[in-house]
Amino acid sequence: MRPSALFLLPVLVVAHDLHYNLHARQAPPSASLPSTSAASAAPTGSGSPTLSPPPTVPVTLQSTNPTAVPLSQITANETSQPTIALQSTFAAGSIPTGIPGAPPLPNAAALVPANYPPLDKTPPTDSPQVQQWIQQVASTGISIPNISVTTGAAACSANPAAAADTSRCWWTCGGCTRPSDITTCPDKLTWGLTYDDGPGFYTPNLLQYLDSQNLKTTFFVIGSRALGAPFTLQTEYMSGHQIGVHTWSHPPLTTMTNEQIIAELGWTKQVIKDITGLTPNTFRPPYGDIDDRVRAIALAMGLTPIIWTRLSPVATFDTGDFNINGGTISSSQVIVNFENIIANATTINTGFIVLEHDLFEQTVQLATGYILPEALAHNPAFSLKPVINCLNKPLSDAYVETNNNSTNPPPGGVSKSFPLFFRQRTNRLTCIYRLCGCDTLIGCFWLQPSHWIGGGEVRWNVDGWPPFGHDVYRVGHWHGRFNRWYCYRAVLRDLSLVICIPPY
Numbered sequence: 195m196r197p198s199a200l201f202l203l204p205v206l207v208v209a210h211d212l213h214y215n216l217h218a219r220q221a222p223p224s225a226s227l228p229s230t231s232a233a234s235a236a237p238t239g240s241g242s243p244t245l246s247p248p249p250t251v252p253v254t255l256q257s258t259n260p261t262a263v264p265l266s267q268i269t270a271n272e273t274s275q276p277t278i279a280l281q282s283t284f285a286a287g288s289i290p291t292g293i294p295g296a297p298p299l300p301n302a303a304a305l306v307p308a309n310y311p312p313l314d315k316t317p318p319t320d321s322p323q324v325q326q327w328i329q330q331v332a333s334t335g336i337s338i339p340n341i342s343v344t345t346g347a348a349a350c351s352a353n354p355a356a357a358a359d360t361s362r363c364w365w366t367c368g369g370c371t372r373p374s375d376i377t378t379c380p381d382k383l384t385w386g387l388t389y390d391d392g393p394g395f396y397t398p399n400l401l402q403y404l405d406s407q408n409l410k411t412t413f414f415v416i417g418s419r420a421l422g423a424p425f426t427l428q429t430e431y432m433s434g435h436q437i438g439v440h441t442w443s444h445p446p447l448t449t450m451t452n453e454q455i456i457a458e459l460g461w462t463k464q465v466i467k468d469i470t471g472l473t474p475n476t477f478r479p480p481y482g483d484i485d486d487r488v489r490a491i492a493l494a495m496g497l498t499p500i501i502w503t504r505l506s507p508v509a510t511f512d513t514g515d516f517n518i519n520g521g522t523i524s525s526s527q528v529i530v531n532f533e534n535i536i537a538n539a540t541t542i543n544t545g546f547i548v549l550e551h552d553l554f555e556q557t558v559q560l561a562t563g564y565i566l567p568e569a570l571a572h573n574p575a576f577s578l579k580p581v582i583n584c585l586n587k588p589l590s591d592a593y594v595e596t597n598n599n600s601t602n603p604p605p606g607g608v609s610k611s612f613p614l615f616f617r618q619r620t621n622r623l624t625c626i627y628r629l630c631g632c633d634t635l636i637g638c639f640w641l642q643p644s645h646w647i648g649g650g651e652v653r654w655n656v657d658g659w660p661p662f663g664h665d666v667y668r669v670g671h672w673h674g675r676f677n678r679w680y681c682y683r684a685v686l687r688d689l690s691l692v693i694c695i696p697p698y
């Protein structure tokens with residue numbers, strides 16, 4: 195019998211205000227910022243180029259790359275440049291530097307695409323893998339709020355009731371965040387650099403530029419793209435960039451059922467692990483489309499959301515570069531958006547996270563030709579780094595298998611039931627389930643002699659629970675029987691749990 199969860203996830207019931215006063219410089223009202231308004235945070239890139247080109251606007255820049263493609267040529271209809279080869283590739287078995295404990299690099303050439311879902315579609319939810327992930331989510335005991343699925347492209351205008359329902363904390367409509375969402379870097383002038391939706395054909399150009407400037411970034415990876423470009427993903431990873439989950443097929447997640455969200459995130463985690471050897475513990479919801487239902491599912495899957503900084507409906511740190519390829523914004527307007535972002539960035543007391551994309555040729559041309567050179571020339575200087583580093587954590591903390599759970603406890607001050615290899619003994623003892631940080635009790639369990647905890651460490655953690663002292667030590671797993679109460683903090687998979695074992 196699986197113990198039931200008695201408490202809701204605290205972060206989901208805490209009222210939340212926007213982190214910022216809206217005193218930062220706003221984008222000029224005349225500047226159309228299609229991708230930064232709340233209403234258009236929904237998908238915009240699916241259309242074909244419009245008949246009339248989007249308006250160009252005057253641009254002033256301190257610095258550009260001498261080899262930059264002229265802005266006037268960075269358009270939806272531009273003639274594609276030849277792609278370049280990756281500057282470096284890595285043999286299977288290579289060990290990444292900078293990630294202590296990382297396993298040898300898998301053999302990407304051995305990937306079998308037939309073992310994965312069809313590209314660019316939400317994966318089926320009836321496969322054995324997805325069914326297993328659904329079970330794992332259920333076994334965490336994390337309560338998934340019963341919030342209705344949004345319709346269409348998750349646009350606020352198409353979902354007025356949901357948009358008006360502040361209790362669901364829907365970022366798309368109003369920018370609501372929870373404390374578990376990462377939306378900024380803590381230190382002023384520190385820039386969490388992020389590129390989404392790749393790996394793309396022109397990602398090697400971006401990697402080359404980043405290398406030339408000794409910059410590292412965070413890539414939020416589409417599972418379908420990773421399967422198509424595994425060597426590019428390996429180079430990103432082995433070069434010291436952070437890899438995060440984006441989804442398998444890039445849907446607005448609030449439009450998906452719980453099972454579909456699990457499939458989208460699960461397959462992306464899986465393919466990244468198969469290619470790099472490690473599983474990311476962060477994800478970015480496409481379009482920033484997240485509510486408390488999506489948050490709870492992601493949490494149960496060990497994924498912390500990272501969005502981008504948003505000061506107000508017209509001052510979000512989205513360059514809008516995604517929409518050049520769709521023909522709905524000019525490259526010069528993206529530059530203006532970017533200039534507004536950095537103007538706002540200098541007015542706030544924290545750092546910030548900016549959204550860019552490496553999927554399209556145009557977005558890479560803008561990044562390498564204009565945005566990054568301008569960022570590097572800025573005075574006062576920005577410190578550009580992957581989000582994990584801007585949070586003052588080591589790169590190894592960005593992955594489930596190498597995260598230091600002591601210094602970077604996984605999110606989970608939450609209610610949990612316990613995995614199936616424990617059986618609750620309710621006939622003799624009153625068992626207590628307590629919500630915890632990472633070091634308080636959640637329950638009482640009877641451990642059969644043949645049972646054991648695999649895949650994680652177990653610590654005695656008896657602090658404050660009579661009649662025990664304060665011993666804390668580790669065992670690899672449990673065997674045997676117990677004749678008194680034992681209290682444990684267990685780190686299983688990526689969840690921190692405390693178990694109390696009753697007499698046996």
Ligand SMILES: [Zn+2]
Pocket residue numbers: 390391440444480481
């Ligand atoms: Zn995206």
